[in-house]
Amino acid sequence: MLRARMRAARLLLATWAAAVYAFYWVIRLRGAS
Amino acid sequence: MIDAALLAVLLAAGGAGGLALLRAGGALPRRRAEHLLVATAVGLGLAAHLTLGLAALQLLRQLPFAVLAALALAVGGRSLPDAVRAVRSPHGRFAWVLVALCALLLAASVPSWFAPPVGGDQTKYHLAYPRLWAQAGGLVPTPWTFWGQQQWLQNFLFALAYAVRGEDLARLVNAAVAVLSALALAGLVSRHLDRRLGVAAGALFFTMPMAASQLVRCGVDRSVVLYAALAASAWLDWTKSGRPGDLRRTAILAGFAGATKVMGLLIPVLVGVGVLAALARRRPAAGAAVRSALAYGVLALVFLSPPYLRNVVETGNPLYPFGHGLFPGRHWSAAAAAYLDTYYAQYREREAGEQGKRPYAGVLEVLWFPWDLTMTPDAFEKGRRFVHDVGPFALAFAPAALLVRRRRAAALGILGLGLAYGGIIAAGAWAHPRYVLPGIALVLAASVAGGCTMSGRRLFPWLVAVTVAGHLVLAARVIAPMWADQVRVALGRLDSETFLRKHSARHAFWAEANRLVPATGLVAVLEKIPHPYPIERPFVLLSYLEQGLVEYRAVTAPDALLAALRGLGVTHVAVDRPGLDAAADPFERAVTALWRATVVRLGPPLYETPDYALYVMPPEPAHG
Numbered sequence: 001m002l003r004a005r006m007r008a009a010r011l012l013l014a015t016w017a018a019a020v021y022a023f024y025w026v027i028r029l030r031g032a033s
Numbered sequence: 034m035i036d037a038a039l040l041a042v043l044l045a046a047g048g049a050g051g052l053a054l055l056r057a058g059g060a061l062p063r064r065r066a067e068h069l070l071v072a073t074a075v076g077l078g079l080a081a082h083l084t085l086g087l088a089a090l091q092l093l094r095q096l097p098f099a100v101l102a103a104l105a106l107a108v109g110g111r112s113l114p115d116a117v118r119a120v121r122s123p124h125g126r127f128a129w130v131l132v133a134l135c136a137l138l139l140a141a142s143v144p145s146w147f148a149p150p151v152g153g154d155q156t157k158y159h160l161a162y163p164r165l166w167a168q169a170g171g172l173v174p175t176p177w178t179f180w181g182q183q184q185w186l187q188n189f190l191f192a193l194a195y196a197v198r199g200e201d202l203a204r205l206v207n208a209a210v211a212v213l214s215a216l217a218l219a220g221l222v223s224r225h226l227d228r229r230l231g232v233a234a235g236a237l238f239f240t241m242p243m244a245a246s247q248l249v250r251c252g253v254d255r256s257v258v259l260y261a262a263l264a265a266s267a268w269l270d271w272t273k274s275g276r277p278g279d280l281r282r283t284a285i286l287a288g289f290a291g292a293t294k295v296m297g298l299l300i301p302v303l304v305g306v307g308v309l310a311a312l313a314r315r316r317p318a319a320g321a322a323v324r325s326a327l328a329y330g331v332l333a334l335v336f337l338s339p340p341y342l343r344n345v346v347e348t349g350n351p352l353y354p355f356g357h358g359l360f361p362g363r364h365w366s367a368a369a370a371a372y373l374d375t376y377y378a379q380y381r382e383r384e385a386g387e388q389g390k391r392p393y394a395g396v397l398e399v400l401w402f403p404w405d406l407t408m409t410p411d412a413f414e415k416g417r418r419f420v421h422d423v424g425p426f427a428l429a430f431a432p433a434a435l436l437v438r439r440r441r442a443a444a445l446g447i448l449g450l451g452l453a454y455g456g457i458i459a460a461g462a463w464a465h466p467r468y469v470l471p472g473i474a475l476v477l478a479a480s481v482a483g484g485c486t487m488s489g490r491r492l493f494p495w496l497v498a499v500t501v502a503g504h505l506v507l508a509a510r511v512i513a514p515m516w517a518d519q520v521r522v523a524l525g526r527l528d529s530e531t532f533l534r535k536h537s538a539r540h541a542f543w544a545e546a547n548r549l550v551p552a553t554g555l556v557a558v559l560e561k562i563p564h565p566y567p568i569e570r571p572f573v574l575l576s577y578l579e580q581g582l583v584e585y586r587a588v589t590a591p592d593a594l595l596a597a598l599r600g601l602g603v604t605h606v607a608v609d610r611p612g613l614d615a616a617a618d619p620f621e622r623a624v625t626a627l628w629r630a631t632v633v634r635l636g637p638p639l640y641e642t643p644d645y646a647l648y649v650m651p652p653e654p655a656h657g
Contacts, residue, residue: 010487014488020429
C-alpha cells in the first residue's frame with residue numbers, strides 16, 4: 001500500500017516537473033522567435 | 034595581472050583573518066575541509082566592516098589596508114596552507130564536467146570585468162559611492178541622496194578595492210563573491226544532504242541566467258546567498274552536534290548575512306527562529322537554553338551592526354530612508370517616505386503592465402509568484418532578456434523535496450528557510466526575482482535532493498546536465514550584447530571612452546559635460562533616478578524622490594528653485610530631458626513642471642544630447 005502511494009506520488013511529481021520544463025522552454029523559445 | 038594578485042592577497046588575508054577569529058572563538062567547523070571557505074567568508078566580512086571603520090576615520094588609503102592584511106596573515110597565515118590542503122576536490126567525471134561548464138561561464142564573463150561598468154544599479158549606487166569614498170579617502174558628508182546610505186557589506190568590499198587599486202579589482206571582488214556563494218551552496222548540500230550532490234547544486238545555481246548576470250554586473254545579492262548558505266550549514270551542524278562553537282559560527286555568519294542588505298536581516302531572524310525551534314525540541318535546562326539564545330542573538334547583532342550603526346550616526350535611522358515610521362530619523366519626512374512607497378507601487382504596476390499583468394494584490398495572489406518568477410521573470414522588472422531568469426529546476430523539483438527520506442530533517446529545514454525568506458519578502462516587501470535570490474538558492478539546494486530522490490541516480494545526472502546546458506544557452510544571451518566590445522577593451526584594442534559612448538547614453542553625455550564643468554564647479558542633476566557613476570565633477574543630485582537638499586513640497590516656483598541652487602553653490606545644471614515630461618502622479622507632475630519652467634530660465638544649453646542637456650547657472654539678478 002505504502003509502496004503504491006509512493007509510486008503515485010512520484011508519478012505526480014514527475015508529471016509536475018515535466019510540465020514545468022515544458023512550459024518554461026515553450027515560453028523561452030516563443031520569446032526567442 | 035596586478036588586480037588578480039591583489040585579489041589573491043585579499044582572499045588569503047581574509048582567509049587568515051577568518052581562521053584566526055573562528056579559532057579564537059572555538060567556532061571552526063569540525064570538518065577541516067570546510068575551514069577555508071567559511072574562514073574566507075568570515076574574513077571578507079571582517080574586511081568590509083574594517084573598511085567602513087577606516088572610511089569613517091578618513092583613512093581609506095592603501096597603507097592601512099596593507100597593515101591590516103599583514104596583520105591578518107601574521108595572526109592566521111600559519112594555518113592557511115593546512116586549510117588549503119584540506120579542501121576536497123570534486124569526485125567523479127560528471128562532477129568535473131559540471132565544474133568545467135561553470136569555468137566556461139566564468140571565463141566568458143572575464144572580459145566584462147576589465148571594461149567599464151554599464152547598466153544596472155551598479156552605476157546608480159553599488160559602485161558609485163564606494164568609488165567616491167575611495168577618491169575622498171573616507172565617507173563624504175551625507176545626506177545628499179539616500180542611496181549613499183544603502184551601502185552594505187559588499188559595497189564596503191568594493192570601497193576597499195577602489196582604495197587599494199581601482200575599478201577592475203572591484204569587479205574581481207564581485208566575481209569572487211559570486212564564486213564563493215556557489216561554493217557555499219554546494220557545501221551546504223554536500224555536507225547536509227548528500228556528498229555526491231554538492232557540485233550539482235553549485236553548478237545549477239552558478240549557471241542560472243540571473244546568477245550569470247550578477248557575474249558581469251556588480252551588486253550585493255550574492256553576498257546574501259554566501260552568508261545565508263553558510264549560516265544554514267552551521268545551524269544544521271549545531272542542531273546535530275549541540276556544540277557551542279557551531280552555534281557561535283551560526284551567529285557570526287547569520288550576522289554577516291544581516292549586514293549584506295536590509296532584506297538580509299531576515300536571515301539572522303529566520304535562523305534565530307531555527308535556533309529556538311531546535312532548543313525547544315532538545316529541551317535543555319532553562320538557563321542553558323537562555324544562554325544559547327542570548328549568545329546567538331548578541332553575536333549576530335555584533336556582526337550585522339556596523340552599516341546600520343553608520344546610518345544611525347549619520348541620519349538617526351539604521352535603515353535610512355526605509356522604516357521611517359519605526360525610526361523617524363533626520364533628513365527625511367513622512368511625506369518623503371509616502372512618496373517613495375508611491376514610486377515603488379508605480380514601478381511594480383508599470384513593469385507588470387508591460388507584460389500584460391498587474392502587481393499582486395493580497396497574499397493569496399502572491400502564491401503565484403514561484404510560477405511567474407520561473408516563467409515570466411520580466412514581469413517584475415524589465416531588463417535585458419533573461420537577466421532575472423532563475424531556470425526551471427527549483428520550481429520543478431522543490432515539491433519532490435517532500436519525498437526525501439535520507440536526511441529528511443535537513444532537507445526540509447533548508448527548504449523551509451528558503452520558502453520563508455522568499456515568501457516573507459514576496460508578500461511583505463516586493464515580489465522581485467533579485468530580492469528573493471537567497472530564498473531561491475536555498476530552495477534550489479533542497480530541490481537537488483528532491484530531484485535526485487524522485488528521478489533516481491541514473492537519470493538525475495542527465496536532468497542536471499540538460500538544465501545546466503539550458504542555463505548556459507540563456508546565460509550566453511545575457512552576456513552577449515557587449516561581449517565583443519568588452520573583449521576589445523580588455524585586450525586594449527578599444528578605448529574605454531569609445532566603449533562607453535557606444536553603450537551608454539548617460540556616459541556619452543557626461544564624457545563631454547565633465548569637460549565643460551570646471552573642476553571647481555558644482556553640477557546639479559535634475560533627474561528622478563540619477564546614476565552618478567560617470568560624473569567626474571562635484572555634484573548634487575536633486576531627484577524629487579529625495580528631499581534632503583531641496584524640498585519640492587516647499588520649493589514650488591522657478592525663482593525659489595534657482596535661489597536654492599545658488600544657495601548650494603551650483604554652477605551648472607544637468608537635466609534628464611525625457612524626464613521633464615514625467616507626470617505619473619500629481620507630485621511628479623508639479624515637480625517636472627517646475628523643472629521645465631526653471632530650465633527655460635537657464636537659457637540655451639551649453640551642451641545637449643537627445644537624452645540630457647547641460648546649462649550654466651545664470652548670474653543672480655541685481656537687487657533693487
